[in-house]
Amino acid sequence: MLANRAERQLARLVRTQAAALGGDLITVALETPGQLLDLWPTLEAQLDDLDEPALAAIDAALPMYPLMELSLSVATRLADAARKSGAGAAAATDVPPELQEKLLALLASRVDTLVIRLSNVGRREEAWSAAKEVVDIRRGLAKRRPEAYVPGLARRLNHLWLMLLELGRRDEAFTASQEAVDIYRRLAQTRADASLAHLVSSLKNLGNNLAWFDRHENALATSQEAVDTSRILVQRRPVALSAKSRRESE
Numbered sequence: 001m002l003a004n005r006a007e008r009q010l011a012r013l014v015r016t017q018a019a020a021l022g023g024d025l026i027t028v029a030l031e032t033p034g035q036l037l038d039l040w041p042t043l044e045a046q047l048d049d050l051d052e053p054a055l056a057a058i059d060a061a062l063p064m065y066p067l068m069e070l071s072l073s074v075a076t077r078l079a080d081a082a083r084k085s086g087a088g089a090a091a092a093t094d095v096p097p098e099l100q101e102k103l104l105a106l107l108a109s110r111v112d113t114l115v116i117r118l119s120n121v122g123r124r125e126e127a128w129s130a131a132k133e134v135v136d137i138r139r140g141l142a143k144r145r146p147e148a149y150v151p152g153l154a155r156r157l158n159h160l161w162l163m164l165l166e167l168g169r170r171d172e173a174f175t176a177s178q179e180a181v182d183i184y185r186r187l188a189q190t191r192a193d194a195s196l197a198h199l200v201s202s203l204k205n206l207g208n209n210l211a212w213f214d215r216h217e218n219a220l221a222t223s224q225e226a227v228d229t230s231r232i233l234v235q236r237r238p239v240a241l242s243a244k245s246r247r248e249s250e
Helices: 002-021 021-031 036-049 052-061 068-091 097-121 124-144 146-166 170-190 192-212 216-236 239-249
Strands: none
Touching: 036 216, 052 068, 068 097, 068 239, 097 124, 124 192, 146 170, 146 192, 170 192, 192 216
16 A cells, blocks of 8 residues: 555656656656656656656656667657747747757757657658658758758768668669768768778669669679779778778677
């Protein structure tokens, strides 16, 4: 009976103090033996009533495992809040460009997190849709400030390529891999040390796509470009690559 009373009191605490306690609720539940983790549906039911700081505090305290469904619910609400703020800023005429950029960057970050959480629970189609949203947001940011956002756009395109491939959407995967290669080719001209390794990886992705479509001559040319780029990379960073090879062989 005492245990049941304690559980009821804890449930009431979650219902009434979730906003104030935020991540402390998660921390205590994870560190305390017993059935505290079973209270997460009670906390999830309160999420719609929490403001962004409370949600962010809970999100920061959540581990990857367990509580994946709760993590997904929190990430969804944070992404929705960022979408609302971003849409409002885009529609307003008096919002400074710097603030618009900040809100869009926040939105991209939160949807990035949502992609991971959706993937963790096996909701691949929704994860792909969110990943495409991230690419679209980062493409817009890249137009505003290419030097800051183009590299991130290329990385997300490669991530999108892999997700599309897993879903069997090879035409779209090919388009994403081609765009990533085009970006890294441009970056390699000005940021060679930072971009050549990514270019090699992206060329391999593109080559695999070309081979699947029976475009063998193009696949061979792409593979040769990957080899040539790797040689350049070895010449530029022999020490770093040798260390990497040793680690991979251990």
